[in-house]
Amino acid sequence: MFEARLTQSAIFKKVLDAIKDLLNEASFDCSESGIQLQAMDNSHVSLVSLTLKSDGFDKYRCDRNLTMGMNLASMSKIFKCSSNDDTVTIKAQDDADTVTFMFEAKKQDKISDYEMKLMNLDQEHLGIPETEFSCVIKMPSGEFARIVKDLSQFGESIVISCTKEGVKFSTSGDIGSANVKIAQTSNFDKEEECVSIDMQEPVTLTFACQYLNSFTKATPLTPVVQLSMSDNVPLVVEYQIPDLGHLRYYLAPKIEEDEN
Amino acid sequence: MFEARLTQSAIFKKVLDAIKDLLNEASFDCSESGIQLQAMDNSHVSLVSLTLKSDGFDKYRCDRNLTMGMNLASMSKIFKCSSNDDTVTIKAQDDADTVTFMFEAKKQDKISDYEMKLMNLDQEHLGIPETEFSCVIKMPSGEFARIVKDLSQFGESIVISCTKEGVKFSTSGDIGSANVKIAQTSNFDKEEECVSIDMQEPVTLTFACQYLNSFTKATPLTPVVQLSMSDNVPLVVEYQIPDLGHLRYYLAPKIEEDEN
Amino acid sequence: MFEARLTQSAIFKKVLDAIKDLLNEASFDCSESGIQLQAMDNSHVSLVSLTLKSDGFDKYRCDRNLTMGMNLASMSKIFKCSSNDDTVTIKAQDDADTVTFMFEAKKQDKISDYEMKLMNLDQEHLGIPETEFSCVIKMPSGEFARIVKDLSQFGESIVISCTKEGVKFSTSGDIGSANVKIAQTSNFDKEEECVSIDMQEPVTLTFACQYLNSFTKATPLTPVVQLSMSDNVPLVVEYQIPDLGHLRYYLAPKIEEDEN
Numbered sequence: 001m002f003e004a005r006l007t008q009s010a011i012f013k014k015v016l017d018a019i020k021d022l023l024n025e026a027s028f029d030c031s032e033s034g035i036q037l038q039a040m041d042n043s044h045v046s047l048v049s050l051t052l053k054s055d056g057f058d059k060y061r062c063d064r065n066l067t068m069g070m071n072l073a074s075m076s077k078i079f080k081c082s083s084n085d086d087t088v089t090i091k092a093q094d095d096a097d098t099v100t101f102m103f104e105a106k107k108q109d110k111i112s113d114y115e116m117k118l119m120n121l122d123q124e125h126l127g128i129p130e131t132e133f134s135c136v137i138k139m140p141s142g143e144f145a146r147i148v149k150d151l152s153q154f155g156e157s158i159v160i161s162c163t164k165e166g167v168k169f170s171t172s173g174d175i176g177s178a179n180v181k182i183a184q185t186s187n188f189d190k191e192e193e194c195v196s197i198d199m200q201e202p203v204t205l206t207f208a209c210q211y212l213n214s215f216t217k218a219t220p221l222t223p224v225v226q227l228s229m230s231d232n233v234p235l236v237v238e239y240q241i242p243d244l245g246h247l248r249y250y251l252a253p254k255i256e257e258d259e260n
Numbered sequence: 261m262f263e264a265r266l267t268q269s270a271i272f273k274k275v276l277d278a279i280k281d282l283l284n285e286a287s288f289d290c291s292e293s294g295i296q297l298q299a300m301d302n303s304h305v306s307l308v309s310l311t312l313k314s315d316g317f318d319k320y321r322c323d324r325n326l327t328m329g330m331n332l333a334s335m336s337k338i339f340k341c342s343s344n345d346d347t348v349t350i351k352a353q354d355d356a357d358t359v360t361f362m363f364e365a366k367k368q369d370k371i372s373d374y375e376m377k378l379m380n381l382d383q384e385h386l387g388i389p390e391t392e393f394s395c396v397i398k399m400p401s402g403e404f405a406r407i408v409k410d411l412s413q414f415g416e417s418i419v420i421s422c423t424k425e426g427v428k429f430s431t432s433g434d435i436g437s438a439n440v441k442i443a444q445t446s447n448f449d450k451e452e453e454c455v456s457i458d459m460q461e462p463v464t465l466t467f468a469c470q471y472l473n474s475f476t477k478a479t480p481l482t483p484v485v486q487l488s489m490s491d492n493v494p495l496v497v498e499y500q501i502p503d504l505g506h507l508r509y510y511l512a513p514k515i516e517e518d519e520n
Numbered sequence: 521m522f523e524a525r526l527t528q529s530a531i532f533k534k535v536l537d538a539i540k541d542l543l544n545e546a547s548f549d550c551s552e553s554g555i556q557l558q559a560m561d562n563s564h565v566s567l568v569s570l571t572l573k574s575d576g577f578d579k580y581r582c583d584r585n586l587t588m589g590m591n592l593a594s595m596s597k598i599f600k601c602s603s604n605d606d607t608v609t610i611k612a613q614d615d616a617d618t619v620t621f622m623f624e625a626k627k628q629d630k631i632s633d634y635e636m637k638l639m640n641l642d643q644e645h646l647g648i649p650e651t652e653f654s655c656v657i658k659m660p661s662g663e664f665a666r667i668v669k670d671l672s673q674f675g676e677s678i679v680i681s682c683t684k685e686g687v688k689f690s691t692s693g694d695i696g697s698a699n700v701k702i703a704q705t706s707n708f709d710k711e712e713e714c715v716s717i718d719m720q721e722p723v724t725l726t727f728a729c730q731y732l733n734s735f736t737k738a739t740p741l742t743p744v745v746q747l748s749m750s751d752n753v754p755l756v757v758e759y760q761i762p763d764l765g766h767l768r769y770y771l772a773p774k775i776e777e778d779e780n
Contacts, residue, residue, distance in 0.1 A: 074435045081410035081438070098436065109426070109443035109455070110403070114414075116436040143630070150601035154634075166629070175594045176618065176636040178601070183629035195629070334695045341670035341698070358696065369686070369703035369715070370663070374674075376696040 002030050002066050002092045005059035009103060010084035011221075011244065013076075018218035018239070018247055019048050020072040022211075027121050030066040034245065038125065046211045047126065047234070047250040056244035058087075064094050069121035075101075078114040092118075128250070133228040133236075135162040136198040139182065141225035141239065145216035147180050152209040154178045157254055161204040162197060162229060171209070192223040203229045205253040212237075215249040262290050262326050262352045265319035269363060270344035271481075271504065273336075278478035278499070278507055279308050280332040287381050290326040294505065298385065306471045307386065307494075307510040316504035318347075324354050329381035335361075338374040352378075388510070393488040393496075395422040396458040399442065401485040401499065403455075405476035407440050412469040414438045417514055421464040422457060422489060431469070452483040463489045465513040472497075475509040522550050522586050522612045525579035529623060530604035531741075531764065533596075538738035538759070538767055539568050540592040542731075547641050550586040554765065558645065566731045567646065567754070567770040576764035578607075584614050589641035595621075598634040612638075648770070653748040653756075655682040656718040659702065661745035661759065663715075665736035667700050672729040674698045677774055681724040682717060682749060691729070712743040723749045725773040732757075735769040 006012065019026070022041035026048075029036040034057075037050040054060040082088060082103040089102040102113040147169050151158050155171030155178075162168075166183040185194040218239040219225075228236040234250040241247060266272065279286070282301035286308075289296040294317075297310040314320040342348060342363040349362040362373040407429050411418050415431030415438075422428075426443040445454040478499040479485075488496040494510040501507060526532065539546070542561035546568075549556040554577075557570040574580040602608060602623040609622040622633040667689050671678050675691030675698075682688075686703040705714040738759040739745075748756040754770040761767060 071435075077413050077435065078438075081413070109445065110440065112410075112438070112440040114436060114438045150632075153597050153601070175591075175597065176634060178598075178632070178634045180630065180632040185629065331695075337673050337695065338698075341673070369705065370700065372670075372698070372700040374696060374698045 001061065001063050001094060003059065003061045003089060004030075004035070004054075004057050005087065005089045006244075007058050007087045008084070009079060009082040009086045009088035011241065012088060013079045013082070013084070014218075014220045015050065015052075015241070015247065016072060016076040016079055018221060019050065020076050021214045021217055022046065022048055022249075023072055025069060025071045025119055025121055027123050028068045028070060030062050030068065032062050034060070040124075040126075041211070041214070045208070045251070046214075047128075049128065049248045049250070051245040051247075052241070053245050056241075059089075066092060066094065067123070068092060068099055069119035070099070070116065071119060074116055078116060081112060081114065131228075131230060131233055132200075133233075134200045134203045134230040135228070137162060137167055137195070137227040137229075138197075138224055139167070139195045139227070140193055141216075141219045141221075141223055143182070144225045144227070145219045147182075148209065148212045148216055151178055151180065152213055155209065157206050157208050158212060159204060159206045160227070160229065160235075161202070162199060163202045164197065164199050166195070167197070203231060205229055205231070205235065207235060207251055207253060211249075211251050215251075218247050218249075221247065261321065261323050261354060263319065263321045263349065264290075264295070264314075264317050265347065265349045266504075267318050267347045268344070269339060269342040269346045269348035271501065272348060273339045273342070273344070274478075274480045275310065275312075275501070275507065276332060276336040276339055278481060279310065280336050281474045281477055282306065282308055282509075283332055285329060285331045285379055285381055287383050288328045288330060290322050290328065292322050294320070300384075300386075301471070301474070305468070305511070306474075307388075309388065309508045309510070311505040311507075312501070313505050316501075319349075326352060326354065327383070328352060328359055329379035330359070330376070331379060334376055338376060341372060341374065391488075391490060391493055392460075393493075394460045394463045394490040395488070397422060397427055397455070397487040397489075398457075398484055399427070399455045399487070400453055401476075401479045401481075401483055403442070404485045404487070405479045407442075408469065408472045408476055411438055411440065412473055415469065417466050417468050418472060419464060419466045420487070420489065420495075421462070422459060423462045424457065424459050426455070427457065463491060465489055465491070465495065467495060467511055467513060471509075471511050475511075478507050478509075481507065521581065521583050521614060523579065523581045523609065524550075524555070524574075524577045525607065525609045526764075527578050527607045528604070529599060529602040529606045529608035531761065532608060533599045533602070533604070534738075534740045535570065535572075535761065535767065536592060536596040536599055538741060539570065540596050541734045541737055542566065542568055542769075543592055545589060545591045545639055545641055547643050548588045548590060550582050550588065552582050554580075560644075560646075561731070561734070565728070565771070566734075567648075569648065569768045569770070571765040571767075572761070573765050576761075579609075586612060586614065587643070588612060588619055589639035590619070590636065591639060594636055598636060601632060601634065651748075651750060651753055652720070653753070654720045654723045654750040655748070657682060657687055657715070657747040657749075658717075658744055659687070659715045659747070660713055661736075661739045661741075661743055663702070664745045664747070665739045667702075668729065668732045668736055671698055671700065672733055675729065677726050677728050678732060679724060679726045680747070680749065680755075681722070682719060683722045684717065684719050686715070687717065723751060725749055725751070725755065727755060727771055727773060731769075731771050735771075738767050738769075741767065 026039045034054040035052040086103040091100045151171040155173035159170040169180045215237045226238040234252045237249040239247045294314040295312040346363040351360045411431040415433035419430045429440045475497045486498040494512045497509040499507045546559045554574040555572040606623040611620045671691040675693035679690040689700045735757045746758040754772045757769040759767045
C-alpha cells in the first residue's frame with residue numbers, strides 16, 4: 001500500500017504547473033525514500049527530474065516500490081479542484097490500476113476524493129552524472145523568468161554569458177538586438193533578492209528560448225533559481241521545493257557557428 | 261404608466277447575468293405586486309422563475325398590468341453601461357413599444373438614459389405546483405458553484421445524494437470518478453457558511469452538469485443557495501434576492517438505469 | 521548625437537499605448553526643443569500630434585536635428601520589457617540607422633539595452649492652424665473614456681452637444697437610443713473630478729466612435745481630458761503629459777443629414 005499526505009495541496013499544483021507543459025504523461029516512482037519522476041519532454045530535447053523526499057511529507061508509507069504512470073493534464077485537472085490549503089492524501093493499492101487523491105478542507109467539513117486510472121508507460125532511466133560546473137548562478141527566480149520572457153520576444157535563442165562580474169543574457173532577431181546584464185550582488189541583506197556567482201571559468205552558451213520559458217513555469221515554487229553551466233554539458237536549471245525536494249531541468253546548449 | 265426605481269443597479273446586473281445564459285429573451289410581467297418572469301430555457305429543459313416584489317423597490321408604480329418582452333443580451337449591454345451604485349429607473353408608457361432605463365450616478369452630475377425596443381414574445385404560463393420536498397438543503401452558494409464546476413470537468417451529469425448526515429455529489433467519466441461530500445454543520449455561528457439539511461427521507465437524483473452550471477451564474481446574488489429535491493420531481497435551486505424577491509431554477513432529474 | 525533620459529519609463533509605455541492602435545509606424549522629430557511626432561492614422565482619417573519638451577526630460581542632448589522612423593509595435597514590445605520605474609535612456613548617433621533604448625532598474629543592478637533598426641518613412645507635415653473654439657470642455661478622462669465605450673455598443677457615431685449647462689453624448693442603433701448628460705460642476709473641490717465648460721456658442725457635432733475610442737487609449741496618461749469643438753472644424757482631444765508635453769488627437773466631424 002502507498003499513502004502520502006501533504007497539508008498544502010498547493011505545492012502539488014505548482015509542481016504540476018511546472019511540468020505539464022513539457023510532459024503529457026509521466027511515471028512517478030514511489031519508494032521508501034520518496035517520489036521520483038524523470039522524463040524527457042514531449043519533443044525529446046530537455047529532461048525533467050523531480051525528487052520529493054518521503055520525510056518532507058506529513059505522512060508517508062510505501063510498503064513496496066511502485067511505479068504509477070499518470071496523465072499530467074488529468075492530474076492537474078484534479079488538483080485544480082482542491083483549494084490551496086486543502087490537505088491532500090495520495091493513495092494506491094500495491095497492484096492497483098487506479099490512484100486516489102483525497103482532499104480535506106481546513107475549515108469546512110468537506111472531503112473530496114478523485115479516483116484516476118493509471119497508465120502503463122515505457123520508461124527509460126537516464127543516468128545523470130554529477131558534474132562540477134564552470135559557473136553556478138543563483139538569482140531571483142522571478143527575475144530569470146522575466147528576462148527569458150522579455151528576450152523571447154526578439155529571438156529564438158538566448159546567449160547566457162557568465163563572468164565573475166555578472167551574467168549577460170542576449171538575443172537578436174528581426175527587430176534588433178537585446179542585452180540584459182545583471183551584476184553580482186555586493187550587499188547580501190535579502191538572500192532571495194541576491195545574484196551570486198560561483199565561477200571556475202567564464203562560460204558563454206546558447207539555449208532555445210522555448211525550453212527556458214517552459215522551465216520558468218516552476219517560478220511559483222520558490223524565490224531562487226540556480227543555473228549551472230559548463231561548456232559542452234547540459235545547463236541545469238534547479239528550483240528547490242522547500243522542505244520537500246527539488247525540480248531540475250536539463251537542456252543541452254545549441255551549437256552555433258557564430259556563438260563562439 | 262409603469263415606473264420602478266432601485267438605488268442599486270448592480271442587483272439588476274446580477275439578475276441579468278444569472279439568466280441571460282439560459283434565456284435569449286423573456287417577458288417581464290409587471291403588475292401592482294411586482295415584476296414576474298417565467299420562462300423555459302432556450303433548449304426547453306429547465307425553467308427560470310424570477311420574482312421581484314414591488315415593495316422591494318425604492319419607488320414602484322404600475323397603473324395597468326404590462327408585459328414587456330425584452331432581449332436579454334441588449335438589456336444586459338445597457339446595464340453594463342451603469343455603475344454598480346447608480347440608481348436605475350425603469351419606465352414605460354402603458355401601450356409603449358419601448359422601455360427606458362435611466363441611470364443616475366451617486367456622486368456626479370451624470371444622467372444616462374437608454375431607450376430599448378420591446379419585443380412581442382409568445383408566452384406560456386406554466387403552473388408550478390407547491391410541493392413538499394423530501395430533502396431541502398441550504399449551503400453556501402459559492403461552495404455549490406465550486407462543486408458543480410469541479411465535477412463538470414469529469415462527467416456530464418452529477419448525482420446528488422442527500423442523507424441526514426450530509427450531501428454527496430458524484431460523477432464519473434473517462435479520467436475516473438469523483439466524489440465530494442459535505443457534512444451538515446453542527447456549529448451555526450455564521451449562518452452563511454452553514455450546511456443545513458431538512459430531510460423527510462433520503463434522496464438520490466442525477467442532473468445534467470450543463471444546467472446546474474448555468475444556475476450557479478446566480479451565485480453573486482446571495483451567499484446561500486437552497487436545493488429542494490424529491491423523487492420524480494424537478495430539483496428547485498433557489499437564490500434569494502435580499503429585500504426584493506427570489507430567482508428559482510427548476511430542472512428535472514435524469515432517468516438513468518445505473519442511477520439507483 | 522542624440523540622448524534623452526527619463527526616470528519613469530512608464531510614461532513612454534503609456535504614450536506608446538495611446539498611439540500604437542492608430543499608427544503602425546511614425547517619425548519622431550528630435551531637435552533642441554524636444555521630440556515631436558505628427559501623423560495621420562493608418563486609415564488617414566484622424567491626426568495624432570505628440571509634443572515632448574526637452575526640459576521635461578532628466579537629461580536631453582540633441583546636437584543635430586534628427587528624424588527617427590520607428591515601428592511602434594516593435595518599440596512597444598521593447599518598452600514592455602522595462603519595469604514602470606526603470607530609468608530609460610534613448611540614444612542615437614547622428615547618422616544612425618538604429619536607436620538604442622537602455623533601461624536601468626531602480627533597486628537592482630540590472631541594465632538592459634535594446635537596439636532597434638530605424639525606418640525611412642515618408643513624411644508630410646501638416647500645418648495645424650491655431651483656432652478659437654466655440655466650446656472647450658474639460659472633464660475627467662476616465663469618464664470620457666467610459667461614455668465613449670458605453671455608447672459605442674449602440675451606434676457607430678456619437679453626437680456631442682455642448683451648451684452652458686453641460687454636455688450631452690448621444691447615439692442610436694438597432695437596439696435603441698442612448699443619451700448621457702453630464703452637467704458643469706458647481707463645486708470645484710477636486711479639480712480632476714470637475715466638468716468645466718468654456719463656451720462662446722453652443723455646438724452639436726457628430727463623430728465616429730471608432731476614432732474616439734482609439735483616442736481614449738491615452739486615458740492612463742492624465743486624469744483630465746480637454747475637448748475643443750467648433751462647427752466645421754476638427755475636434756481636438758487633448759491629454760496633457762505632466763511636466764513633459766501633450767498628446768493631441770484631431771478628428772473631423774461627420775456630416776450627416778439628420779445631425780442638426
